[in-house]
Amino acid sequence: RRLDRVIIRFAGDSGDGMQLTGDRFTSETASFGNDLSTLPNFPAEIRAPAGTLPGVSSFQLHFADHDILTPGDAPDVLVAMNPAALRANIGDVPRGGEVIVNTDEFAKRAMAKVGYDSSPLEDGSLDGYRVHPVPLTTLTIEALKEFGLSRKEAERSKNMFALGLLSWMYHRPTEGTEAFLRRKFASRPRIAEANVAAFRAGWNFGETTEDFAVSYEVAPATRAFPTGTYRNISGNLALSYGLIAAARQADLPLYLGSYPITPASDILHELSRHKNFGVRTFQAEDEIAGIGAALGAAFGGSLAVTTTSGPGVALKSETIGLAVSLELPLLVVDIQRGGPSTGLPTKTEQADLLQAMYGRNGEAPVPVVAPRTPADCFDAALEAARIALAYRTPVFLLSDGYLANGSEPWRIPDIDELPDLRVQFTTGPNHRLEDGSEA
Missing domain, CATH: 3.40.920.10 (Pyruvate-ferredoxin oxidoreductase, PFOR, domain III)
Structure with a gap:
């Protein structure tokens, strides 16, 4: 039938x-x-x-x-x-x-x-x-x-x-x-x-x-897919590949400072396998140390990432505010789960939007990027990195437990399709004064 x-x-x-x-x-x-x-x-x-x-x-x-x-x-x-x-x-x-x-x-x-x-x-x-x-x-x-x-x-x-x-x-x-x-x-x-x-x-x-x-x-869904090479992929794996691709397109080393937490730990596990792509992973002793190390890596010129879930975002908020003040690119990847604090670690809920938008002291606006499907996590990682590098700001990437563990077909992109994320850093003074002296 x-x-x-x-x-x-x-x-x-x-x-x-x-x-x-x-x-x-x-x-x-x-x-x-x-x-x-x-x-x-x-x-x-x-x-x-x-x-x-x-x-x-x-x-x-x-x-x-x-x-x-x-x-x-x-x-x-x-x-x-x-x-x-x-x-x-x-x-x-x-x-x-x-x-x-x-x-x-x-x-x-x-x-x-x-x-x-x-x-x-x-x-x-x-x-x-x-x-x-x-x-x-x-x-x-x-x-x-x-x-x-x-x-x-x-x-x-x-x-x-x-x-x-x-x-x-x-x-x-x-x-x-x-x-x-x-x-x-x-x-x-x-x-x-x-x-x-x-x-x-x-x-x-x-x-x-x-x-x-x-x-x-x-029957196969031949009409649903554009021509290309496909593989089955979960959200956390797609996000990991997106972070690696972003670092390569930005011509920067990738640094992950992270403390294991469900359902974000898979990203730490996956990135630790890719040292050959210039990826360095650091499993910190707690959430605050994880983002502190990532912020230091951003100051040193890396594409810096920290991964966590809702309870970790609460602990990282002070350092995120510091990153806003210092105007440093930093990707804060929040794989959301259900409930406040340590509750429901394996259940899905989009629980952290307001915390991501407003959970800092004073005026500290941060862009928020959210993928719509497991495969879209790859593109969301590239977009979050583009914004962070172009505008020198921390960026929240809000995934969740369903996207992280769910899977769907993903068309493997050609390298030529990926955006150029390289940023030209200033190597001299910004401008000269009217008298010819450098400012």
Whole structure:
């Protein structure tokens, strides 16, 4: 059956590999040529107990044969790895949607933990959906018997079984995922082959079981994309590449002074890999030291950057005011998250606009640049650098947790398309007085 768009949500415990599963499905969808938008959603780093509602992790993917701009609101397909994942997400699935459930996890104790008095698979509460009960854990363990793994090791591959099943349902390519698994577990070849076997078993299950009588096809979005070379990219990665490109176009070394904070830490991690492009990264002891070091680098002639989130902006405000007074170019990259202070580090909210505009002492105006999509983070970084260098001012770059972790296709630009950001510095006096003396 041909469709023009589909929204899929993978949901389970934090340790069930939902982010990896969604990322692999996304990569294969991108290589197939669909337009796509993703929404990873995971609990805080301090994990809730397994099997509870606060501990549910999910990954949503919207892909289509035309241009799309959001990861969607209501998933057409929900893959629920346990009762908590079902209860936390079933309210978003429209009536008639498909629900794939790992029946092996629906034990009485697991259901009671999330408030189910009876099994939702048997009490009629899911009658409005097309439910596919699949014993994912049992089928995965059975498929991996020949590898001699412990039950716990074999169970970890159930996400690959689910990925194989969904790949069959939506005609996704398989070669890339198998190659990825062999690379990821290159030092443990038996585990690599076990995951490949689980992936293939899920594909074969979809093809042979009578419960999945229909597969779906979403054609490539050839009309949505201008001609060029594309890759799938997340917002934080695009922003990192944009900062490197800006430094190269400005013919300046790039300096990042940063203190790790969710969801901005990925930029520090990525830039630390690119010393060959004249990038220097400094992981400071706190937020204030991070921006202080960056401001010193700006004074010394570098394209200076500091990365943070809302709580860090509050700590950096005094130094940002100093940068305004000194008229130094400084990029303050704020990957916004939900709530004040240390709250909700993994949740998305555009919470810092007023703080970015007015959160300093006295009159200290600062330009604010905000990307609109994950791929647009690349262009936003170039624009923020252009403004900072041309007008000798700190600039806020406001991304957020959704843009940072979400992904979409990105056309890799030619170097000739990038703006020239070089600034001609004065090497002599500004002007002469009427008597001929230098001012």
